[in-house]
Amino acid sequence: MPDADTPGPDEALQWLVDGNRRWVSGRLLHPHQTVARRLAVAAGQHPLATVFSCIDSRVPPEIVFDRGVGDLFVVRTAAQTNDGLIQGAVEYGAEEAVTPLVVVMGHQRCGAVTLAVDVLNNGTEVPAHLVDVVEALRPAYEAAAPLPGDQVENTVRAQTRLTVDQVRGDSLLAPLIAGHRTRVVGAYYSLDTGCVEFVLP
Ligand SMILES: [Zn+2]
Incomplete structure (x- = not known):
């Protein structure tokens, strides 16, 4: 169970909001990136959030939230696609390490979503396990298909929404x-x- 020093969900969210503001403005603090911090958390960790996001090289959670070592559990897959192993990792963060916040984060011009939209629109063939990524994105693709506007962006947002629903519905969480x-x-x-918009508070 959390002790008195453990931040609550709202406090953890505010830390991420503040860190992202620093990232957007370029006035970074680079907190918790020292040898002293490394030593301080070597024996135990109390991260303030689990961030489940895309593998995209331009969206590293510790950087876009200006945090450091021991601050975040990070789970990353192509277009934050979910399965049992991934859900188990999110469960671990919330249940075993008692992180008070889980953030599911999609992003602009997601390459994996762009690929899936192309495949599902045009019947393009993809090799190997990319098929699994495309199939995992099919529900978001179908949810976004009737919507006006940019199909990729709508699918990114639908994928985030569906993943949030999956995490919220997890039997342990x-x-x-x-x-x-x-x-x-x-x-x-x-x-x-560089701005993170919290779309499903
Ligand atoms: Zn992506």
Whole structure:
């Protein structure tokens, strides 16, 4: 169970909001990136959030939230596609390490979503396990297909929404969420501005 020093979900979210503001403005603090911090967390960790986001090289969570060692659990897959192993990793962060916040973050011009949209629109063939990525994105593709506007961006946002729903519905996490011990939020990262928009608070 969290002790008195453990931040709550709202405090953890505010730390991420503040860190992202520093990233957007370029006034970075680079917190918790010293040898002293490394030594301080060597024996135990109390991260303030789990961030589940895309593998994209332009969206590293520790950097876009200006955090350091021991601050975040980070789970990354192509277009934050989910499965049992991934969900288990998110569960681990929330249940075993008691992180008070889970952020599911999609991003602008996601390459994996762009690929899936192309494949599903045009019947393009993809090799090997990229088929699995495309199939994992099919529900978001179908949810976004009727919407006006940019199909890739709509699919990114649908994928975030569906993944948030999956995480919120997790049998282990749902009671933690109901007890306000853990909060799950959706987010969208702009490659152009560096800004994280929390879209599903
Ligand atoms: Zn991506």
